[in-house]
Amino acid sequence: MARTLYLIPNTLGETPVQNALPMEVIGIVQQLKYFVVENEKSARKFLKACNVMPPFEGVVMHILDKHSTPQDKIAIMKLLKEHDFGMISEAGCPAIADPGADLVLMAHEQHYEVKPLIGPSSILLALMGAGFNGQGFTFHGYLPVPQVERISKLRQLEAFSADTTYTQVFIETPFRNEALLADIIKNCSPQTYLSVSCNLTMPDQQIITKPIDKWKAEEIELRGKPA
Amino acid sequence: MARTLYLIPNTLGETPVQNALPMEVIGIVQQLKYFVVENEKSARKFLKACNVMPPFEGVVMHILDKHSTPQDKIAIMKLLKEHDFGMISEAGCPAIADPGADLVLMAHEQHYEVKPLIGPSSILLALMGAGFNGQGFTFHGYLPVPQVERISKLRQLEAFSADTTYTQVFIETPFRNEALLADIIKNCSPQTYLSVSCNLTMPDQQIITKPIDKWKAEEIELRGKPA
Incomplete structure (x- = not known):
């Protein structure tokens, strides 16, 4: 029987x-x-919310995050040998804009x-909600942190998008949202x-779409929010 | 009050x-x-499954599909004026690899x-399940139908993927899956x-990932299946 x-x-x-x-x-x-799990605290909160009862009896968690080495991953797969297991991100879908893809590939092997x-x-909710081309799009993860490189990358993505009509999707950390x-x-x-898109799926969710000449930085409060 | x-x-x-x-x-x-709705039959089936009761009393459906013209879309938005409304695809998420993005943009306006x-x-389930790079990926919709162009596009995507490490995602119709x-x-x-990925979310779902030299066309039965 396959695990x-x-x-x-x-x-x-x-x-x-x-x-x-x-x-x-x-x-x-x-x-x-x-x-x-990517983050033990988020994972425990999630399991509790799923009514895993009595709390976590017999539950075993292994950490896989951006600091995990290839050796760590091999060790995790050895420890899990013979078991079904689940992979949980800190937020959203594992292995997309989050660690885990390597382990999925090892599981296939x-x-x-x-x-x-x-x-x-x-990513998907923002793309659906934007009203942009959903027949062709590219996700880039995070843009470069140094401002000069970030601006150069933005211009490159804008030119690519104008050429191909592909929507360009990227994310930023809450504390750099405003600068971006x-x-x-x-x-x-x-x-x-x-x-x-800001605070997606939460009661104060905001999705604002318009041409850049109609954007003013102050119309969306991004500081500290996932966006 | 916003609609x-x-x-x-x-x-x-x-x-x-x-x-x-x-x-x-x-x-x-x-x-x-x-x-x-993209397809009235699928939409009715979906509403029935959601226990919209008594069946469809007072429910109004407008069709938006790949044949809809810009004038059709303007007309739909006029008819919906003042109302909350929902958009439903034939399958999966509206406005992603499906019609609807134009109407979302009009709604923002x-x-x-x-x-x-x-x-x-x-798209998202296949990407999570593949075990490929989820930090950077491009979705292309359908590849060209004529075989010469399709092969040329495949080689172009393969080269781009090797250069950038971006995962290349595409879909195909059930009756062309095997040829692709x-x-x-x-x-x-x-x-x-x-x-x-084939028959995703269904009991006979299959996700097979490996290098092309280990693939044989006959190991996955694709004819007529969404993949």
């Missing part, structure tokens, strides 16, 4: 799990004992059945459309 | 809605009266609140990794 690796989406922020995941996914989480489960992805927005408004063409 | 456009993911194939959508999403669907809801996207797989196996480098 199974379940890829388990976590909520984005404080959304209740019942609002973010199908009941079937919560049921699968309740039956698993072995997890690979070791003939696990891989089952991605349905749940929130900020200011750079976009200042350095991109006034006619280019920009969509910003 | 709201809800972007409602549909199931992929025959999956029960309870397995594919959070309860909150089903609750929102039950309260809406106005819908823009008319100051609707846009709320993308959580549900299945075959055969072209990939025959024309791409033996070392390139290929992942094929």
Whole structure:
């Protein structure tokens, strides 16, 4: 019988799990004992919200984050040998804009059945909500941190998007959001459309889409928020 | 009070809605009266599965598909004036690899609140499940139909992927799946990794990932299946 690796989406922020995941996914989480998690604190909070009862009895967690080495990953796969297990990110879908893809590939090599489960992805929600081309798009993760390189990358993505009509999707950390927005408004063409999604799936969610010449930095409060 | 456009993911194939959508999403669907749908038959099936009761009383559907003209879209928005409404694809997430993005943009221009809801996207599930780079990826929709152009595009995507490490994601219609797989196996480098996802979220789901030199066309039965 093949072992199974379940890829388990976590909520984005404080959304209740019942609002973010199908009941079937919560049921699968309740039956698993072995997890690979990006962040132990978020994972414990998530399991508690899924009513894993009595709290965490017999639950084993291994950490896989951006600091994990290839040796760490081999060790995790050895420890999990013979077991079904689930992979949980700090937020959103594991292995997309988050660690975990290497381990999924190792699981394929070791003939696990891989089952991605349905749940929130900020990338996908932002793309649906933007009203931009969803027939062709590129996700870039984070843009460069040094401002000169960031602006050069923004201009490159803008030119690529104008050439190909492919939507360009990127994310930024809460504490750099405002600087990135200011750079976009200042350095991109006034006619280019920009969509910003902030606090997705939360009660104060905002999705604003319009040409850059109509954007003013102050109309969306981004400081400290996932966007 | 702002009107709201809800972007409602549909199931992929025959999956029960309870397995594919959070309860909150089903609750929102039950309260809406106005819908823009890609395919009326799938939309009716979906509403029935969501227990919209008594069946469809007062429910109004407008069709938006790949044949809709800009004038059709303006007309739909006029008819929906003052109403909250939901957009439903034939399968998966509206406005992603499906029509609808234009109408989302029009809704932004008319100051609707846009709320993308959580549900299945075959693109995202395939990317999570592949074990490939999820920090940078490009979705291309369908590849060209004529074989010579399709092979040239495949080679171009393969070279781009090798240069950038970006995962290249594309879809194909059930009746062309086998021909596409055969072209990939025959024309791409033996070392390139290929992942094929078939019948996602269904009981006979298959996700196979390995280098092309280990792929044989017959190991996955693709004829007539969404993949």
